[in-house]
Amino acid sequence: MDLDALLGCVTSSSCLVTQTTSGLIVGMLLFMVAAGLTLIFGVLKIVNFAHGTFYMLGAYIAYSAFMFTGSYVLGVLAGGLGMAIFGVIFERVLISRVYGANVLMQLLICYAVVLICDDLVKIVWGPDFYAMGMPPAFQVPPLFIAGGVVPPFYIMLIVVALAIGGALSLLLGLTRIGKIIRAAAHNPNMVSALGINTTLLYSLVFAVGGMLAGLAGGLAAPVRSLTPGMGFSILIESFIVTVIGGMGSIGGALIAAVVLGLIRSFGTIGFPLFTEGLMYIAMIIILVFKPSGLFGKEIV
């Protein structure tokens, strides 16, 4: 524990700015993955243990598209689109067979997909780790804001992630399809009885969830190492975020993701050896006192 350092940091504007942006960037990418996870759980009651794999495949597809076209934007879009398609196939071929089944059966199927995809990545891209490299537009020195260091690339990432998060909440809150998705989360049978094809709706939800994870993987590809199995740590963190925020609550996921990012960025200064433990303890405490998470609905 190093409380002096933590105190020193929160009283210095440069440290505050730097650590806050670093917490935000970690949190926002996490949010994109967790948002899909929580959306899928909310509507389909499926715990998608393969969500980290979506993130990994998104990053690899983005990497290949970037190598092919030389465009970071096209790379990210390819990652998102690719995972939207993959999400639909995954839902139709596998997940649709275990709706309503025990969570262990879902776990089994998702884990099988994780195993298969990790090896497929190894076959297609090889066991080495890759780095996409910074797109030339962002190979610029960092900005200094109030004495704090802020790289332009990360400002872009935060803005894009916020925009995607905002678009998602507008979609869910204001459009008819969004209202239908939220209604289906509550009562899919009734939605079906109103003439809405829930099969299609479920595929759509998986497409959106997959796309978010794929976009996050693509967006992060310039700064994170690509390796088979890279989806695992992001999966665990997304689960912590979803559980803390309340499974099924997008807003909860956003808040929990940012909080987790900030816990990590300030925790690494104050509790350098215990940040991981902090996350698990936070999760246990919240589950014990509020079993459905901060913003989750009590499940019946």
Next chain:
Amino acid sequence: MKPTEPTRRTVLTGAAAVLAAPHIAGAQAKAVRIGMQATFSGPLAQSGITHRNAIEMEVDRINAAGGLAGRPIEMVYRDSKSQPQEAARVARELVNSDGCEMLLDAESSAGSFAVQEVVRDLGVLCIHSSSETSSLTADPKYRVASAFRSSRQGIHDAIVGGAYAAKVADARKLTKWATCSPDYAYGRDTTAQYLEYLKHFKPDIEVISQAWPKLGQPDFTEVITKLIQARPQAMYTALYGGDLTAFINQGNIYALFSAMQVFSVNLADYTALTAIKNLPPGIATGNRYVVTCPDTVANRDWGEAYRKRFNEYPTNWSWQSSTGMRFYEGAAKKAGSADPKKLAEALRGLTIECPFGVDGTVTMRAEDQTVVGYAIGWGTTLTKPPYVADVKPADWGTIFELETEWKKRNGFI
């Protein structure tokens, strides 16, 4: 995967040869089976694969030259999936069921300790070619008579790195230091040892900040910003592999590498050097494997031969396994036999010619059955191939002196 099972025919002809003329040497003699287990799957699959690549090269060469005392080598490869309990099981299976007379263990850290216990129980001959944890061979508590090591040791790296860093620090007046190493035993031990020797050579060092990211952590941003906040003049990192490339890529956008002199013990391995798209120049790095250290024809030739065959450069793992096979070869030559007991006897204190030796040879030190005399040095990065320049080879005299002191201090001798 390469075929690991002997075909029925080779087994049969082998047996026939033994029955007909047990003492005839050459291609017809019974093959010596060597079991090799490593991680071939998961995120660390690259380690097993590059270990195996190097072994294949050596086996082809040794067999073409008549094998081990006239008996050809036949490798049996097994995947332990980075799990110590699997490593233990696979090691037992290799010996008990697959008829391997000796092992080449390419497990890292925990796995190698699990294999060490199997070696102790079964009394089988084994060379560890991956674990860099010093205590595996240095601590008499863990030592096993039939277990050897052909891989580098953390303590050697720490001494050499400390000495090199002290010189740079002296010249450039670097007194404020930070560290950033993976939060597990390897990272903590090597960092502590490194700092210890850095202070040994330059006592006025002050460590002002230490960061401990998790192994495999996808994002190092908060660690990087913490380091920048601390404003050190120099930083040491024991990160490696994918974590190191992510760290460098993420550090780049914060201009971390122009803000401080970075010492990275594990950067000079092609697997990292080639993966980083914008390698910052001027990072001080210890050699893992580069064709320019040692800067000899033999090493260059070996590195090029590897690249030609596998279409990529060898790794640190490659040279270590290659050295392990060369030790088996040398021991068989010395003993005139491929009998494991005689090989073990011959291995103790054996000096062989080796492209990775600082003077063209390496020695299996008798007292703790570990390799010494391998090329170890530090240089600085370039943005383009050969990536690392100006490699200063270490002085093994200093290493031996400080290593002995360290062993005494820990009660190992």
Next chain:
Amino acid sequence: MGRIFRDIAIGILAIAVLAAVPHLIPGKAFQDFVIRCSSMALFATSLNLLVGYTGLSSFGHGLFFGLGTYSFALLMQRTGISLPMAFIATLLINAVTAVAVGAICIRLRLIYFAFVTLAMQMLMHSIIISWVGLTGGDQGLQGGIPRRVVAGIDLGNQYNLYIFAAVVLVIGLLIMRHIVNTSFGTSLRMIRDNEARASFLGIVVWRVKLTVFVLSAVFASVGGIVMSLFVSGAYPELINWPISGDAIFAIVMGGVGSFLGPTVGTMILLLLNDVVTRQTEYYGLALGIIILAFALGLRRGLLDFITERLGGRPAGGIS
């Protein structure tokens, strides 16, 4: 009572057969297989007490398996006590831990129970990783287990360890079988089928849940002890999340509705592992496809599938 005697007779017969097998087939791989099988089958069957019989899907049961390996190996290394004493002390340590962990976890339901158990396991995993002085951190507990002697028999000898593992497995299974056949076992199934009704009928739900949680933790730690003897130490991988996953796969593949389902599942999983890793380094690909075939083809565990095909009705189901 007849059922108990029949079960014991089958158990003795099984041990006798197992004791004879190594004299018939020379290779030692079979012995290794049985030792590992004993460890994992005890672990998986103990998890099934929760999943199959009580309807509590734990994702963190590996906590007790791993804690079993660590506490046993540490007791043997750090104290001078004999193996049987260390065995009993390990069970006690696990029981106490399980009371504490269980008291927190059993209040939660369904997926939340699953997640909080997983978080507990990961917390214990981080403690073990960071407490380097005691546990050796990520390198694992090194140096082997000394004095592996029970009643004058050295378990360092493979055949002896093999017999020991077989006996422990049979006894463990017999006790668990007895547990699920008592009225306590009936309470478990009533809670699984309808918790509110069980409570209405006078079952103190939390007490029954906590009891079964502690019991299953104790049996999981027995599996851990066998594993610890097999690898002669303890490693963080033995308390990491995939170990819980292995047990879950074993019971889902073998069948949650049959008492021996988890044991059958363990054998399938270990056989797959041993055979597939010999053939290919794409172990994940092969295993993944086989799991999918199981999950989508049979839609239930193998033993449940067979029982249903034979016309019987399994004791429980998860779908």
Next chain:
Amino acid sequence: MTSPVLSVENIDVFYGASQILFGVGLEVRAGQTMALLGRNGAGKSTTMKAIAGMAAPRKGHVQFLGHDVTGRKPYVMARQGLAFVPEDRQVFPDHTVQDNLIIAAKKGPQGQDDWPLKRIYEVFPLLEPLKARAAGRLSGGEQQMLAIARALMGNPVMLLLDEPSEGLAPIIVARIGTLLKQLRGIGATVLIAEQNMHFCLGIASDAVVIDKGQIVYRDTIAGLKANKEVRSRYLAM
């Protein structure tokens, strides 16, 4: 006589291993309001669910507008013009009243658009001032109104109402009754499942009585009212 809009022919329905319906059959013609009466647990809701596509019959057929629709999914039935109002209303509690209606909006099977939001508010004047309120915060009667209004938003050919009077205060029941008479007045085809025969008196023209999963009596509603024996035996009144 016009051909029936809905005809249920001899269906058997199971929940798991237990059989709930035994050869149930009934017909509803265009413009007719039919009551399906029976005690609690007699099989009314299961019959409704089997028609709406939520419980597939193991035997028998369901014909809707001349097509065999046995075992079709609920959304397919809805698109063919069948609107289902379930017994516990099942409004979406977190959505506003208006959102509940918007979610259900669709054209009829022949492209009819008879029920725009404006007309719904005219017919259900109570709902308009509540349109921004979360449906979960409405009273039981308001929720029932909303559920019926929501069903009409889909421009259905026929309405299935499962126990519309259940759990509501008499004054509210009366109001719902008035509404349903109004619908009958504009020629709607309706099947109402009810325990409360009196509720159906002014609404339905014909009645079938179900008991233990079998249809036991068919008549006009007036005929049923007159048949004391059937009423006391199957309806406890």
